[in-house]
Amino acid sequence: MTIENLSQAKVFGGWHKQYQHTSSALNCSMRFAIYLPPEASADNPVPVLYWLSGLTCTDENFMQKAGAFRAAAKLGIAIVAPDTSPRGEGVPDDPEGAYDFGLGAGFYVNATQTPWNKHYQMYSYIVEELPKLVEEHFPVTGSRSISGHSMGGHGALTIGLKNSERYRSISAFSPISNPMNCPWGQKALSHYLGNNTEQWKQYDSVELLKSAQATLPILVDQGEDDGFLQEQLKPELLLAAAESSGSDVKLRMQPGYDHSYFFIQSFIDDHLRFHAGFLKD
């Protein structure tokens, strides 16, 4: 697997770099970004936090707006930010170009329905292909944690819950907690997976938490003034599901905060410290 460097910039003594590669899972060329803290070297590989972004984002939104590198540099954690969907010629999009489905909206699932299934295999890309690539090319250990925002919070929770042997800890900002039960999720899951809602449960954090055995530690932050809270996000259902199975979910409701990266930057240091406690065990 080869990768091509597209950009690099020094930040807080470490390096932010963007790469392009051909994804076999997604059948297209993909871009991702990595932040390597100053201490990362072949002799001193560092653990990795995977960050999954929300609707409309690329690898750039978190890296430019979250203000995460100061803490990542200090804690010695690499951060990898993939794109949010397959891209490029031949990759189908929402017929009306809507922001909540298709390009920029892969929902971190493996699509089973045509025409989506040829490219929209974001679950396999994030769980298998990308970590393999990262661990082959960069000075990182096999210690991984996963976090994300909104659609990416949904991705982090579902991927972490389904792969507890591959990650140390999970966190999310404003996750789509119960996609089976909200407009964004229902639109995406019906197109990517078809109308049999039994198939949707494997990508629904509330459903996964209900039947969870021993889950990884989970931290969730949610702004109380988030305009999507009631209709799309529903974190209270996460908490109820976690309680029913005795899972380890800490939900923090944050008064006055909205759905933006201003919210994320206010609490990202807490998330990095949370993950560091498990990544560097």
Added chain:
Amino acid sequence: MTIENLSQAKVFGGWHKQYQHTSSALNCSMRFAIYLPPEASADNPVPVLYWLSGLTCTDENFMQKAGAFRAAAKLGIAIVAPDTSPRGEGVPDDPEGAYDFGLGAGFYVNATQTPWNKHYQMYSYIVEELPKLVEEHFPVTGSRSISGHSMGGHGALTIGLKNSERYRSISAFSPISNPMNCPWGQKALSHYLGNNTEQWKQYDSVELLKSAQATLPILVDQGEDDGFLQEQLKPELLLAAAESSGSDVKLRMQPGYDHSYFFIQSFIDDHLRFHAGFLKD
């Protein structure tokens, strides 16, 4: 003077807000942004750092990408970010739409030449109109400092040097230090001010520093791997001019850093602490 609130978001316990108003200096509608730290209130007004952005920027670039609010919240400093030029219908732009002149490139001067002089009065806007508006509408004191990046570093230095009674301290990232002597500056100054280069000196930091009496404290950070360093920025000339007049300029060359907001976010905390030392005297 009335202002209209366009957006607000809580961040690090304070508030980021965008406003629109009719500028009499610029003869058009303008947008600016303010960050108010948590402690700011009518009973506890806070000092203000004015941030001037570089070519192509609006009020949003610094506010979204600099990661400045954590330190501003802690230090109790408001930050005001104006746009970089007049905007809107009737405001002339570079005939070829170039990024380095016209819209997004006001260079913080008062234009004397037609057709630019009707709107391009950014110097007066930043020095007089904007602080008056801010001090009328927000819980801030009259303590001001000024900073900026690239074209905005040039703006911060020239405005601070020419108005030492109005500011407490000056800082800059990667400033255009000697605009009379670089392509960006020569293009802008010749159009805005005409071909008499004597007129340019009032907006040239090197010229101002040569003849400075007692200047404010000045901190400048410059990335050594900045692609614009040799041709456009020339901070070594700042230092030479400061030495000739005994002015207080601290220039820090930062190995490996480029011209981007990744560089700015790496050192913005130092600048905020630098200004806080003078603003909160």
